[in-house]
Amino acid sequence: MHTPPLVSIVLPVHNDEAWIANALESCLRQSNGRFEVICVDDASTDGTNEVIRGFQAKDERIRLIRLEQNGSAFQGRRAGIMAAKGEYVLFVDGDDELAPDAVAKSYAKARATDADLVGFGVEVTNPDGQTVRGYQKRLAPIHRSLSGEDVFSGLFPVGTAAQGQLWRYLFRTSLLREVHEMLPADLVLPRVNDLPIIFLAAARARKYVSIPDRLYRYFFRRGDSGHAVADVAQFAYYMGAIDAAECIRPALESLTLSRKDPTELIRSYESARLSMIANVIGYLHKNLSSDLHGACLDLLHTRVPQPDVVLAAVTHCPEVLPVLATSGRRIEAGERPVRSVLLTTKTLTTGGVSGVLLSQAHFLLEAGYKVTIVAHRKDSSPDGVPEGAKFIEMKGKGLPARVQEWADICRDEEIDVIIDQQILYSRQWPAYALMARALGVPTIGWIHTFGLRPIYDQNDLSTFLTDHLGALATTVTLSPLDVAYWKLRGIEHTVFLPNPPSPLLIESAAMEVSKEAPAGRIELVWWGRLDERMKKPVELLFAAQELRRLSVDFQLTVIGPGWQDYTVGDLAAEVEKRGLAEHVKVVGPRRGEELIRSIDAAHLFVTTSIIEGYQLTLAEAQVRGLPVVMYELPWLVPVQDNKGIVAVRQGDAVGLAREIAAFAEDSERYLSYSRASVKAAERMTSYDMSSLYQQLLQGALPAEFSPEPTLDDARQILDWAVFYAETGFADSAAKPRRTAQARKVSLARRVARRSIRTFPALEPVLRRVQRVHKAL
Template sequence: MKPVPVVSIVMPVFNDEATLAASIESALAQTLPDVEIICVDDASTDGTAAVIADFVARDPRVRLVQQERNLSAFQARRAGILAAEADYVLFLDGDDELVPHAAERALAVARESDADLVGFGVTVIDKNGHTGGSYERRLQPRHERLDGALAVLEGLFPLGTPAQGQLWRFLFRTSVLRDAYAELPDDLVLPRVNDLPLMFLVAALATRYVSIEEKLYRYHFGRGGSGQVVDSIERAEFYVSAIRSIDSIRAAVDALAPRHADPQALRDAYESARLSIVGYVTSQLIDRSDSTVLDAALAHLHEVASAHDIIQGAARFYPRVLTVLKFHTPWQPVGHRPVRSVLLATSTLRTGGVSAVLASQAHYLREAGYRVTVVARSKGSDPKAVPPGVEFVELEARELVDRMQEWADICREHEIDVVIDHQVLYTRYWPEFALMARSEGAATVGWLHNFVGRPIYDGNDRLSLIEQCSNTLAQLITLSPLDVAYFKLRGVQHAAFVPNPPSPMLQASVAQQVTKVPPAGHIELVWWGRLEQRTKQVTELIEIGVQLRKLSVDFRLTVIGPDWDTLTAKKFNAEARRRRVGEQVVAIGPRHGDQLVAAIDAADAFVSTSIIEGYQLTIAEAQARGLPVFMYELRWLTLVQDNDGVVAVRQGDAAGLARQISEVLADPQRYRELSDASVKAAGQALAYDFAALYTGVVEGTLPPEFSPAPALEDAQQLLGLMVFFAERAPHRGREQTTQSAVDQSSLGVRVWQSAAPLGRATLERVPGLRPLAHRAKGWLRAR
């Protein structure tokens, strides 16, 4: 008597003659003997049926079901499921393989947990036989266990996340699959994305999911329909048919909703999944279409989905494609119409940093006769930081599409002619905002606040984004000629540099006559800024202290500034004590105004350990008070070029910097030369006519010397710096976010949003709490 199988392996196949034997062999090689392999031939035109027939003759566990005509893998799976005798089903495509213990391992977990679904890991093999990569990482299970219909649905189809429906990543309870198919028309044919509709309905019906990390499935990327180039309108129509696939289950979702644990959650999950498919199809057409087919492909896309859904789907899930969808015009410079009104864009408006530059720009532009509006894209701005005579607006909307519409409304209502966007280096969505601004007739100038190597050091793709979307910007403003060289070498010719404006302290200091007396014996060193470890490497100051102690130097290094992210003055001082320089290297917290100036004037020299900066204003501020500067080299900084008040050593050479400090400060003549050179350099930082520069930016009339042509020397220096920052990227390799981090992040966002109104009111009364609020936002992952 034939044993009853405990797992049915359903294989929908079509013209898989070349790979099918290996797939079936992997199914027959299962360590669990009680399996059946149901091969559903979807009317193949090659030798697929013959290959299956040979296996049927060899092993009674192999069964052949033949479709009379091609009905898509969706119908082939239906036939296989209806023919299945086992209580559980695994799916196997005719060009993939199962590992030998796949059925045994998945079944054991299903029985132990009484789960409707068991997820497992997948190995992705490319055409060259390589494994791993981002796609493989995305396919791995994200949850260990989900109990209850709502939990399963939200876990497998989370809102706002690209929907995934690969059926071969799961072991299914057969009855749940049959129930899902029962909700759909018997004659439904889905040529493209034929697995996700079924997977969504299963997620809506299942009540328990568990997973294991073991990789039980071997998926061959590129063998079937994956990775195909869109080189004809027929191929484009095939890709677009994915939208019809997800549309086909709308009626089933509506029918299931009243029976679901949370009807609205089911509808919301479906709409999110649908929009993600619309966005996915849009991105695939743009990424894979031949240039001769793209226009026709996009026209067909608009026949199947509304323009609203295409934009919303792309904005939520694949925002980079909006530029291609909406931006078919060539680069347009500033100056195509008279400029009367300027919008300055930032995240939040505070004091210091980017906000200080923005406030200074607002001041100069107002003096030049322009109407100025400042827009903060996030909540939490300090009302006291809004410059006099400037209109201030905070975006209210949360969703990207709504924010883009709000942006367009602001540009229209305030009659904006030019936008200066200060967030180009810090946000992914500036091209969409530039797109919407241009739709209202406003040009956008992108303003970079750090060296071009910052995205490489941060381990993100901001540089690629800037290059690819540079035509959305009328002008790209950087902080140094070397930045300009980089972008011009990369094909962005409308790049220029403009130095940052002076701070009030710098202006006041240069106006004074400063004379420093060389130290006699004891040395006072100072550093100030925010305690940001990643870019400013504040703990390197401790190492410099250790090296100074080794040289028997009598010194004190005072570290001034607010706590930031993971580094606090308390932690810094604890580390200094651990390194036995706690008496010499001391963080004292923030100082402002006269207190800060007094602390600077009490010092003999300024020490900087930054690894990357765009325009390190503290250098100029220190030099304006007559302090020599000892620093790790930042060769691109305009502030340090031809600056004889600076002593620089290679990055990380704390011992070398300590030697320089020891030798120079022991030489009164050398000290006086450095101090005098510092004062002179600080004066040069004020030599620019900033009002004229900013007028030139918004009018498109910057002098040509601010947009120099790159030289071979620039390319050589840039290559060295890019390698340097790539090798030192602190987050290199951290490409996947665990679900626990995601959960923590979403919880943190909710906590932050709940506390925000009270927090803003508190900060208005006690501004000194802002650094603590910034750290709390980081702890909650609410940024």
């Protein structure tokens, strides 16, 4: 070679006989001929050497270095870098190729900009010769130019998968030699051996530029790339990717000393490290048989702390969370002494779930536990937090940051057990439960509705829950039939507990109650949110029409806030339309003493729910002496053995009306049911909730709270599953399709509704929006 090379092409090989000729030919076809090709044979045992020597005999630009012992491609590249004569270095693997103008274009860009690093695009081809466009796009350069510390932050942004792939860059040779001096000379990396080099090169580089041209040809699934993992031994081999991150740590310490603020450097390193862990656990989901998951996780946990495994999955491959939930070691309730309890939900509001949580906090404090309440979102109303409990509102942005914040809360507050109320209302709860489990803290999850609710809603929540409930120590439901359902779904650690009594129930239970039978007009009351899908308030109007047809003198008061597409005004308008204004009053929400006065003014509580989990309103009505007429919900604990309730089949509004008429006509019957209601309410307030929660936390609930499924349970579940599937489908089919314009108007309507709570003068605007919406 008469002139020194401008670029050294380093080509590490090991048993690449099948492809090395193509790789070398692609190098020799370069349009700029001022290059050298340094082939470093990493102790091949096939004919790779002979192929190289054949090319070497024809072209003096090809050099061959032989390593006596296999040291991985890391050592092969190192030897090539140390022997390079060119100012810049390109890399090519033995099973890939360079584009004809790779040297010319990358070198010209480097010289024109005095760059330490030049990035370029990659052509990715699968075994069938088809372009893998998604991967090709991910490998394309993002930044045109970066300088100073921005080089590193631009190439290794926090929270994204770390990209190694040395063959995507042209490097200044001196930069690569500096990097290798920062790493052990005898380092062997069988997996992801390029990450330490590009990571440290990006940290030391002062100038990066890129060109969009695809100068490298990567052949997917040649060599070791992209292959399945069939057993634990192969998984152990792929775990070597973690070493690629760990070996950087000592060099990182010296780099931090050279920076005024090394925070971003450290964060990027931790992000890259998590990315490598995610690279490994991704094989659990993609390739490995499920019967190997447990053994592979156990092996991984010998190398990586469990919290890091969870955080890696949350950040980079959430699809692996079900594997972690079902295959990781389950923590039994009661494994550790419990002194500190964390209660959590999405936000604290005046709603039912928050009411349950706050009642639990009261009983746990009463039992002597330290209580911390955590809201995952802002805009909570912490006024109801009992004295002695600590309230925390999480601040992190993005799930990975919030899961890390969750871990910090568990450590800082020395949490022993978690009770999570949000598992029906968020699909992020498994990440928090798995992180807690990784810290040795069990999570107890609360399901606040009947198990068949997702079938009625026609969504995949049943499958989602079944896939992830293994992350919990215990799943708490609200009825024995729910226990049967979840056990039949494979969730063995399932129990049921009654909801704690509401303040209204507690205060009323101490009173002497004596109702008088209706004389003349019978007063009816319904209360709840105006949720037509779940609580069916319009069914009340069908019953009212039948009562009027039967010439019953009645007054029905409907209490509750609007819900989604149904406002108080909507229902009131429907009452007017049906000519029922004389008999039905829609009064909106009432609370506290105002609600109690409305209950006490009534003779009967009527409920039209199609599905409920516990329905505290039943006990709240009965404790004030009201008999109940309702649609059948036989699994409800408050309904069972309750002689103060009359139930008719679902959707039978005529049946409801006739039962109401029977009470209006029979004073003795009314008084008998009223007394039975009071007794039933006494039973619902007789639970020692503090004791039950202690037993739950200690894993010592009596067997009666976790019954085994029976054939009759299975029959009931099947019958109700068919009912909800058919009803849910019918409801969806009957709902008219709205135009895009109507959907926009509906959104405007909801925004206006929220606005008039603060600015009542906006109410006329809402009314106009409603008229437009109806016209559409």
